[in-house]
Amino acid sequence: MSGAVLSVQDVGWSPGRGHTLLSGVSFDVPAGKVLGVAGANGAGKSTLLRLLYRFHKPVTGTVRLDGEDIWSMSARETAQKVAAVLQEQPGDFALSVREIVELGRRPHGSGFARGGRRDTEIVDEALERMGLNDLSARSLGTLSGGERQRVMVARALAQKPQLLILDEPTNHLDIRHQLEIVTLISSLNITIVTSLHDLNLAGRVCDQVLLLHKGRSLGFGTPEEVLTPTHIEQAYSVFVRQERLSQSHEQYLTFHL
Numbered sequence: 001m002s003g004a005v006l007s008v009q010d011v012g013w014s015p016g017r018g019h020t021l022l023s024g025v026s027f028d029v030p031a032g033k034v035l036g037v038a039g040a041n042g043a044g045k046s047t048l049l050r051l052l053y054r055f056h057k058p059v060t061g062t063v064r065l066d067g068e069d070i071w072s073m074s075a076r077e078t079a080q081k082v083a084a085v086l087q088e089q090p091g092d093f094a095l096s097v098r099e100i101v102e103l104g105r106r107p108h109g110s111g112f113a114r115g116g117r118r119d120t121e122i123v124d125e126a127l128e129r130m131g132l133n134d135l136s137a138r139s140l141g142t143l144s145g146g147e148r149q150r151v152m153v154a155r156a157l158a159q160k161p162q163l164l165i166l167d168e169p170t171n172h173l174d175i176r177h178q179l180e181i182v183t184l185i186s187s188l189n190i191t192i193v194t195s196l197h198d199l200n201l202a203g204r205v206c207d208q209v210l211l212l213h214k215g216r217s218l219g220f221g222t223p224e225e226v227l228t229p230t231h232i233e234q235a236y237s238v239f240v241r242q243e244r245l246s247q248s249h250e251q252y253l254t255f256h257l
């Protein structure tokens with residue numbers, strides 16, 4: 001897998017007249033880097049992600065992949081390049097885990113129904129990578145929230161995207177699986193945009209952070225530049241203390257009312 005350069009220029013979105021949910025947001029993510037999108041509930045994180053996987057068309061501005069506007073591509077071409085793992089997942093509950101992961105091969109139109117060997121290998125690899133081999137015959141509806149989340153990540157990996165969008169990927173996951181997702185994110189050689197509520201995690205995993213506040217960018221840059229007490233206090237209306245962990249000497253943020 002290889003990553004694409006993501007270039008977002010002055011995007012805005014509104015569901016109707018006079019109600020702007022996102023405005024004037026710009027950033028660039030180099031190929032293979034990880035951007036974390038942070039901000040309080042309702043700040044516009046999911047709305048921004050929807051513009052990146054071509055669910056909403058921006059009202060203003062552009063979203064470009066390797067210089068090409070995603071709205072000048074066909075939906076199929078975008079699906080070959082961009083995969084998304086969302087909080088609300090479609091409910092194909094009767095399908096088996098393997099069948100769900102196979103759906104990731106669909107945009108590539110390589111005739112999975114005829115059992116292409118390359119597709120089978122890619123699906124096997126995605127199941128293995130997400131630790132799903134033992135669950136592959138189970139129907140989605142019988143899985144726990146965390147198991148389901150891992151299936152959706154496996155489906156996205158099977159899509160072999162150049163840009164992977166993750167909306168709160170650690171939701172539902174226990175500590176071990178959170179760490180596994182974080183390790184996976186750090187190890188994939190593709191461009192990743194992920195929303196994250198855990199700011200300490202964002203600081204560890206992301207190359208860059210975009211902090212949203214009421215649909216606007218409050219800061220974009222390295223985690224050290226953006227995740228400052230001043231910015232966080234403004235974005236979340238909390239008090240922040242920056243502390244240093246005694247064993248690892250890492251910076252750690254704590255939050256207070």
Ligand SMILES: Nc1ncnc2c1ncn2[C@@H]1O[C@H](COP(=O)(O)OP(=O)(O)OP(=O)(O)O)[C@@H](O)[C@H]1O
Pocket residue numbers: 015021039040041042043044045046047048
């Ligand atoms: N289609 C829509 N029509 C009207 N309002 C919308 C629509 N989509 C989102 N909103 C509103 O826009 C705001 C931003 O929503 P969004 O889901 O992007 O926030 P978020 O930062 O992802 O929040 P959370 O952390 O709670 O998931 C919210 O107030 C939401 O209610």
